[in-house]
Amino acid sequence: MNAILHRQRLSLGTVTDEHLLEIEKWFLNSQFMRNLDAEPARPKNLDSLKKWREEALNSDKHFLFSISESDNFIGYVELSGILWNQRNGWVAIAIGNPDNQAKGHGSEAMELLINYAFHELNLHRLQLTVFEYNQHAISLYKKLGFTYEGAQREFVIRDGEAYDMLMYGLLQREWSERKAAEKLEE
Secondary structure, three states, rough: OOOOOOOOEEEEEOOOOHHHHHHHHHHHHHHHHHOOOOOOOOOHHHHHHHHHHHHHOOOOOEEEEEEOOOOEEEEEEEEEEEEEEOOOOEEEEEEOHHHHOOHHHHHHHHHHHHHHHHHHHOOOOEEEEEEOOOOHHHHHHHOOOOOOEEEEEEEEEEEEEEEEEEEEEEEEEEEEEHHHHHHHHO
């Protein structure tokens, strides 16, 4: 049986108070905030981050995991908004320190989360939204097999420019077929 919350370099775990202190710093970076949310960029305090974590811990519709390489906290992944009767949910990832970006951490962490969602929680569909200017994230989602499903046109306005919010989805059978094909290529 495969380990579900760790692989090669990374592991998914509990978001600790120390992690929240690091995340709080990320919310001082306007580019980080603008990639993550359509809400106006503004810092988040430790109390609001603790509330977010506690809501996830006490919910069966929200799963929040830290991403770590050895003991080095890199970011977090979320599976939220789960509709159990439809077996679908929303996924998100955040890696706040630029030193940890573009090193394959996001891909590996998302693979862990996707496997968890499909094989542990038995979900059928995962979905996400991303702003059209976040090309790095779009490349990651396409690499993982997410399919473009549409856009909310000119959804967000940043510095006087309007940008679309793009919707991507991934079905469990697509993920399984992709993983089977990868094994055949090995």
